[in-house]
Amino acid sequence: MGHKTRKIVRRIIMAGNLLVIIIMLSVGHIDRLNPVNHPMLANLGLGFPILLVLNTGFLLIWIFFRRRLIWLPILGFLLCFGPIRKYIPFNLPKEKPHGSLKILSYNVFLFAPWNIPDGEPNPIIEYIIRSKADIVCLQEAGLQELREKDVLHRLATHYQYCDTTIKPVTRTECLMLLSRYPIIKKEIIPFNSKGNMTVAYLLNVRGIEMLVVNNHLESYNLSSQDKEGFKSLIRHPLPTHSAKGESTYLLKKLGEASAKRAPEAEAVSKYVKGYLDRHIPVIVCGDFNDSPLSYVHRTMARGLTDAYISTGTGPGFSYHKSGMYVRIDHILCSSDLEPYEARVDDRVKRSDHYPIYCWLKYRPRI
CATH class of the missing domain: 3.60.10.10 (Endonuclease/exonuclease/phosphatase)
Structure with missing residues (x-):
């Protein structure tokens, strides 16, 4: 692969990483939207783990192929620290006191x-x-x-x-x-x-x-069929015609x-x-x-x-x-x-x- 081609590919991957971070940041704060006014957007938070996985994938790509750019997915995680902590908290053990x-x-x-x-x-x-x-x-x-x-x-x-x-x-x-x-x-x-x-x-x-x-x-x-459709979308979130209709x-x-x-x-x-x-x-x-x-x-x-x-x-x-x-x-x-x-x-x-x-x-x- 030539230098110019590698540069184009790298820029495309960077753009994809930036897009994921922007979407992750937006979805992470979707709780500010009232479902009465925005019903179609209200449950996008359910897809937050998918965005975390995608950003982690970009982190691995940069680690193996362009370490100088690992700051980009790390920045994404830092910007989304609040939503990440809500969804997947991590706390050091702290013993409960007497009388709790x-x-x-x-x-x-x-x-x-x-x-x-x-x-x-x-x-x-x-x-x-x-x-x-x-x-x-x-x-x-x-x-x-x-x-x-x-x-x-x-x-x-x-x-x-x-x-x-x-x-x-x-x-x-x-x-x-x-x-x-x-x-x-x-x-x-x-x-x-x-x-x-x-x-x-x-x-x-x-x-x-x-x-x-x-x-x-x-x-x-949700009916059993609805739940099967939800699982399918999570496992295969590809923008196919059928997936778009189901989503x-x-x-x-x-x-x-x-x-x-x-x-x-x-x-x-x-x-x-x-x-x-x-x-x-x-x-x-x-x-x-x-x-x-x-x-x-x-x-x-x-x-x-x-x-x-x-x-x-x-x-x-x-x-x-x-x-x-x-x-x-x-x-x-x-x-x-x-x-x-x-x-x-x-x-x-x-x-x-x-x-x-x-x-x-x-x-x-x-």
């Missing part, structure tokens, strides 16, 4: 009772009990009537305070709170949704009033769901702010059905700390079915609660979600 509260959030998928032999314990229920969490927020916690009393009795032997809230009218949704601390009051945060809801609890935790908000926001409602369809469907979640998140954020303004410690957790690079997460996290981003390590995928892997379950806390050792536990696979947990230490603001 363990918080567990888990979408239990109706406790997945199928294929469990008669007489065998339910793995999800046993996991919750073994977790020894102080406060447990469950989503999709509906129970078959014949087993409801047995399940609630089993959980009640370990949690003195248990509350189940079923979606009014439709009765298609059920959120559950298990607590070692008394429930002072509860309230359903009002927003317009047919099948999802958010429940807020005021607890008396060792003499301190603490707000716990359990969320299950609007689902993507347009999926982005539209994802965007419609995001546009429904946005006002739900805004309603929760507004409700939480009222307690933050009164300096009441707040824990917000549950199935947000949105990634860390989303308007919903950004809105829900206003004035709060994401426990996984600040103390977890790795992508922490909490949804794992149908070949789709993304962190859509989150635990957030106010500044007077310091998080430790947040993890997504992939050992129990009965539900389509993995549980997420962390420890919180109350440190009152001076």
Whole structure:
């Protein structure tokens, strides 16, 4: 290859690297766009890992063929440090202090009772009990009537305070709170949704009033075929005619769901702010059905700390079915609660979600 040809090829690769960095930077801050106004763009954050892989590929190219240019992909990583940390945080281990509260959030998928032999314990229920969490927020916690009393009795032997809230009218949704601390009051945060809801609890935790908000926001409602199409696009993101049509369809469907979640998140954020303004410690957790690079997460996290981003390590995928892997379950806390050792536990696979947990230490603001 002649000198002039090599120079042209190098410039083309540099241009490609620059384009990837620009797109990566834009997608990394896509959470600033309201899905109601920009539904087709709202979920581009799901493609952020692809851009990270592409930029890493350019880094390897420059390492092997033009080391003087490795600064370019490195600059891209530095410019996108914030979004990268949100999506794939890395934190050094820090031991939780004595007296910390363990918080567990888990979408239990109706406790997945199928294929469990008669007489065998339910793995999800046993996991919750073994977790020894102080406060447990469950989503999709509906129970078959014949087993409801047995399940609630089993959980009640370990949690003195248990509350189940079923979606009014439709009765298609059920959120559950298990607590070692008394429930002072509860309230359903009002927003317009047919099948999802958010429940807020005021607890008396060792003499301190603490707000716990359990969320299950609007689902993507993807069919099995939709999920297969999503996987195909991730594996083969080539601009073919069929891929373009599939991506347009999926982005539209994802965007419609995001546009429904946005006002739900805004309603929760507004409700939480009222307690933050009164300096009441707040824990917000549950199935947000949105990634860390989303308007919903950004809105829900206003004035709060994401426990996984600040103390977890790795992508922490909490949804794992149908070949789709993304962190859509989150635990957030106010500044007077310091998080430790947040993890997504992939050992129990009965539900389509993995549980997420962390420890919180109350440190009152001076």
